[in-house]
Amino acid sequence: MALATAQPKTTLDFGPAVALSCRECGTRYDLGPTFACVECFGPLEVAYSWNSPGFTGPSPVTRRQIESGPANIWRYRGLLPVPADVLSKPNLAPGWTKLVKADNLARELGIRSLHVKDDSGNPTHSFKDRVVAIALEAARNFGFHTLSCSSTGNLAGAVGAAAARAGLDSCVFIPSNLEEAKITMASVYGGRLVGIEGTYDEVNRFCSELIGDPLGDKWGFVNVNLRPYYGEGSKTLSYEIAEQLGWRIPDQIVVPVASGSQLTKIDKGFKELIRLGLVDDKPYKIFGAQAEGCSPVSAAFKAGHDIVQPVKPDTIAKSLAIGNPADGPYVLDIARRTGGAVEDVTDAEVVDAILLLARTEGIFAETAGGVTVGVLRKLVANGLLDPAAETVVLNTGDGLKTLDAVSAEARPTAVIRPSLDAFRAAVADNS
């Protein structure tokens, strides 16, 4: 095992996690606040006992133990890099969001069996609460006093809220030209919010500089130096979907692609469940969804490339607007290996899909949810997705955060005086 920058091992408690492991070359490192392999610069991810080649079981947790746990991600604490006493610590306890049986939407799309995994039910109304919760435990392990990140919105709120409840400082960096609503939301938790005059990419580069500076000492940047832990939070989406389906992996799932991390961890989560015998082994297809205005992974998939050509994002789906997605190549590999695909939709199709989901299921998704539902519709139309197979589509955020996307379409039917005659006339107009 190579040496890493970690604190003394004896003070750390990451539960079942045993090491960090390079995704590219397999080099192992002690669990520490580090994210890139010094051998090959590949990304590090968390390794567990069950990742050893010689692992034959049994699973460290049973279905029964999980089912008797709390109604949040900590029911899976035995499969996550967190201490066993995580339940006793103040955090936002995200997860265990609804898996909505979407019969109305299925009927409209001509799909036999469809569920929406609705992560707008998380404490700050996006899936980011899951990943931040794991990063928070890592920050506590490493003795960090400040939680930080670069963000264009959802992550800023999730970090601010989590730090507030945990009693940590926070310092979140955003492009200064963000929408007012996102600035307000990210500021309300009382941590520091710093606007950077520049693009999101420049914010990111600034954060990398800060990590190497004494100013950033004892800071946990959830999506940089805590990224291996942070990423594990997305596995809980797989766990919940499988458990909510009655301990069964769906035939196919449509996942949004920003950096691509979420999609790769959903695959990791399904594989773990199979390896641990918590679900039956079966094939599943993973589909990636992008907005046309930021579709580098979809473009590479369609062109048959293994690498992703960076783009300059231009889409209303801002939470997915990462032009140079770090995990893009892994997304391509997973989509191809599982028999899935990566597809993209226009902004107009995103808006249509938001309204379709709201009208059929009463779920008001943010633009990222419009991307996944829009791509689902497109995949049915172009025959890449089997409408007879059991399908899950993710909604990872909340429409209240991206009201502008639909404000031109979602208008009152009529505006009238308070009289029955006026209403009769309006009803006649609209019938």
Place this chain on the structure above:
Amino acid sequence: MALATAQPKTTLDFGPAVALSCRECGTRYDLGPTFACVECFGPLEVAYSWNSPGFTGPSPVTRRQIESGPANIWRYRGLLPVPADVLSKPNLAPGWTKLVKADNLARELGIRSLHVKDDSGNPTHSFKDRVVAIALEAARNFGFHTLSCSSTGNLAGAVGAAAARAGLDSCVFIPSNLEEAKITMASVYGGRLVGIEGTYDEVNRFCSELIGDPLGDKWGFVNVNLRPYYGEGSKTLSYEIAEQLGWRIPDQIVVPVASGSQLTKIDKGFKELIRLGLVDDKPYKIFGAQAEGCSPVSAAFKAGHDIVQPVKPDTIAKSLAIGNPADGPYVLDIARRTGGAVEDVTDAEVVDAILLLARTEGIFAETAGGVTVGVLRKLVANGLLDPAAETVVLNTGDGLKTLDAVSAEARPTAVIRPSLDAFRAAVADNS
């Protein structure tokens, strides 16, 4: 039993509910879409077998049965006016929201034990999903095809979303000068949204006219002709709080007061739990919270009056801005009978309290949550609430819906160029 306007009884299934009963004179009616006593004009409420004077038990449901139910309000279906097969019908399945142990906030307020019941976790992010879910089942029972209401925001979204998922039409009436964000949210679910040129009171009066008109035939106005059923949804707050505390009623609870319905039903819920032996009998105090700009109940409480003098609302807490609260006298009675109080806070105190709750617990409340937390703080300060007793405070809505309330206060700490020097200077400025 007097005759009522109900459909043939044989087609109705309201589970354990046996009748409607006048809150004032006790006259009983068949279960129907009716809301006022023809004898005395008192409000009707749902009566159950356990409301009979001769009832000696046992409870129709056990703790164990409830605990094995779903993670939503239907775990209490045996105590609600809904059919036993409610689980198989499409609805938003609200409830089972978090009861957050608020140690940070407790410390700041000098309270020994404090929990926040956070109803922003509901599907459309307010407690209204609870009451609408019960009204929806009543609408189905009565064969109504359209779900309707008058609303200033939260209820509009809850009705639109519930109707969409249930496959019913909806027609929601709002004052036409509502904030754009609320109009967008209420429109997105595809039902009809009609803006009325007038005040909320005029919208209400128009709805009452519409109920008597053929145009409104087969329409369920959730807060008018379905009001007895609708109101029962608020009992689930009591049930959840008691169960989440380990089947124990808290010593005291702070509840927002708009029409006053929620507070009276929370009292009803606690009393039912005691009567059915699901919790031990014990005293509890219920405190009502209003905004100073719409505080007719608080004013009556302080003046020692039994009746409530209507006011013209002027407060940022718009979801509580009902100047002539229907259940005001009952709120006064409950506050006095239980040893509680009704208190009010200024708009500035509301904003302070929103920020306090966000900063201490990572919960971003709407203005109504600022009212309850602000009143909690004031009640500690003026000695009306015992800081050593177990306390629960309600947050009934989501800060994302009332961003304007805090947008002047929740600002970035600094806006800088992307350089460490600029950050150093900004940190120095703020330290």
